[in-house]
Structure formats: structure tokens, C-alpha cells
Amino acid sequence: SQQGEEDPQALSIQEGENATMNCSYKTSINNLQWYRQNSGRGLVHLILIRSNEREKHSGRLRVTLDTSKKSSSLLITASRAADTASYFCASNFGNEKLTFGTGTRLTIIP
Amino acid sequence: ETGVTQTPRHLVMGMTNKKSLKCEQHLGHNAMYWYKQSAKKPLELMFVYSLEERVENNSVPSRFSPECPNSSHLFLHLHTLQPEDSALYLCASSPPGHPYEQYFGPGTRLTVT
Numbered sequence: 001s002q003q004g005e006e007d008p009q010a011l012s013i014q015e016g017e018n019a020t021m022n023c024s025y026k027t028s029i030n031n032l033q034w035y036r037q038n039s040g041r042g043l044v045h046l047i048l049i050r051s052n053e054r055e056k057h058s059g060r061l062r063v064t065l066d067t068s069k070k071s072s073s074l075l076i077t078a079s080r081a082a083d084t085a086s087y088f089c090a091s092n093f094g095n096e097k098l099t100f101g102t103g104t105r106l107t108i109i110p
Numbered sequence: 111e112t113g114v115t116q117t118p119r120h121l122v123m124g125m126t127n128k129k130s131l132k133c134e135q136h137l138g139h140n141a142m143y144w145y146k147q148s149a150k151k152p153l154e155l156m157f158v159y160s161l162e163e164r165v166e167n168n169s170v171p172s173r174f175s176p177e178c179p180n181s182s183h184l185f186l187h188l189h190t191l192q193p194e195d196s197a198l199y200l201c202a203s204s205p206p207g208h209p210y211e212q213y214f215g216p217g218t219r220l221t222v223t
Contacts, residue, residue: 030210031210033210035214040198040217040219041216041217042112042114042116042200042214042215042216042217043153043200043202043214044112044214045112045211045212045213045214048211088153090210092209092210097155097158097166097209098155098210098212099152100152100153101152102150102151102152
């Protein structure tokens with residue numbers, strides 16, 4: 001199984017601070033993605049990073065990928081109350097199905 | 111909005127009821143998926159349809175019956191469910207050639223009493 005595991009399981013920070021979440025996986029991947037899920041709603045795609053990329057940016061999001069350590073991190077800078085949500089990583093190899101982790105629950109304290 | 115819609119958003123049903131969940135996408139995608147999300151568990155892939163044909167069924171109990179009449183619509187028919195089937199059911203779709211780029215609907219919160 002290449003199930004992703006997010007770390008930490010839960011994170012609470014003050015608004016304006018940066019939030020960092022980590023994801024580890026077990027086998028080779030072609031792509032790794034991060035999704036956001038607001039409480040009881042669907043997943044929203046945030047960013048995709050390919051196995052030959054090391055870092056990617058999108059607005060306040062920064063994703064890194066270290067294939068030697070089989071890990072990825074998601075950094076949210078200058079956090080806002082609206083960033084409160086669960087964040088999931090999902091990986092795939094070839095055309096195999098996406099494998100999701102259990103998520104990090106992020107709470108931004110106003 | 112991701113372009114994937116699901117109805118109903120909330121459903122409460124008894125164990126002897128029959129109900130259906132509906133998913134619709136108009137993104138031009140050719141693959142659709144049903145996932146189950148239970149508390150503190152990773153998303154579980156239930157069914158995959160590609161070009162309206164079922165290509166994967168991850169050993170889901172027969173009380174869940176999918177239907178994909180065309181590439182834009184996906185149903186999940188439910189009958190004689192158990193309380194442990196209570197969960198958030200998510201539909202997703204993906205474009206041709208990119209099965210890993212999945213767009214999710216808002217989900218149906220199902221409670222089985």
C-alpha cells in the first residue's frame with residue numbers, strides 16, 4: 001500500500017502564522033496532490049506536484065517533494081480563518097487509483 | 111464550485127429503505143468515482159467507471175449498487191443498509207488520460223438508522 005500518512009493529525013495556530021503539514025508515502029509515485037476539505041463537504045484540489053519536481057508554489061501555498069524520503073510538505077503562509085479545514089495528500093503511480101491519507105485537521109485561531 | 115454536483119446533500123434512511131444518490135458533472139470528464147469517507151479513516155474508493163463501464167469494484171457489499179447511464183451521470187443505489195454504512199459519500203470525476211486529476215462533489219451525508 002502506498003497510503004499517505006499526514007502529520008500532524010491536528011494543528012492549531014494563530015491567524016497570520018504559517019502552517020506546515022507533512023505527508024509520507026510508502027512506494028514509488030508519479031504524482032502527489034494536496035486537497036482541502038471543509039467540514040462535511042467535498043475535497044477541493046489545491047496543488048499537484050510531479051515526481052520530478054521538488055517544489056511548487058500556488059499563491060500562499062508551497063509544496064515540496066522529497067522522493068528519497070518519500071515525503072511531501074504543504075506550507076500555508078500568512079494563515080487566515082478561512083484556511084480552517086482538513087488537508088489530505090493523495091498519491092498515484094501510473095494510472096493506478098489515488099491513495100489518500102487520513103488528513104491533518106487545521107484550525108486557525110482568529 | 112468544482113463542477114461536480116451531488117444530490118441529496120443529506121439523507122437519513124432506515125435499514126429497510128431503498129434510496130439513490132446522484133452525481134452529475136458537465137466537465138467533459140470520462141471517468142467517475144464513488145468514495146466513502148468515514149470518520150478518522152482514509153477515503154475508500156468504492157467504484158470506478160470509465161467511459162460508462164465499471165472498471166473497478168473494491169469488494170463493496172452488494173447492498174450498494176452503482177449505475178452509470180452516461181459519462182455525465184452516476185448513481186449509487188442503496189438498499190438494506192446497515193448503521194455502519196453511515197458516512198459521507200463523495201463522487202468525483204476525472205478528464206480523459208488523467209485519472210489522478212479528480213474533481214470532487216460536495217458529498218452526501220448519509221445516516222442509516
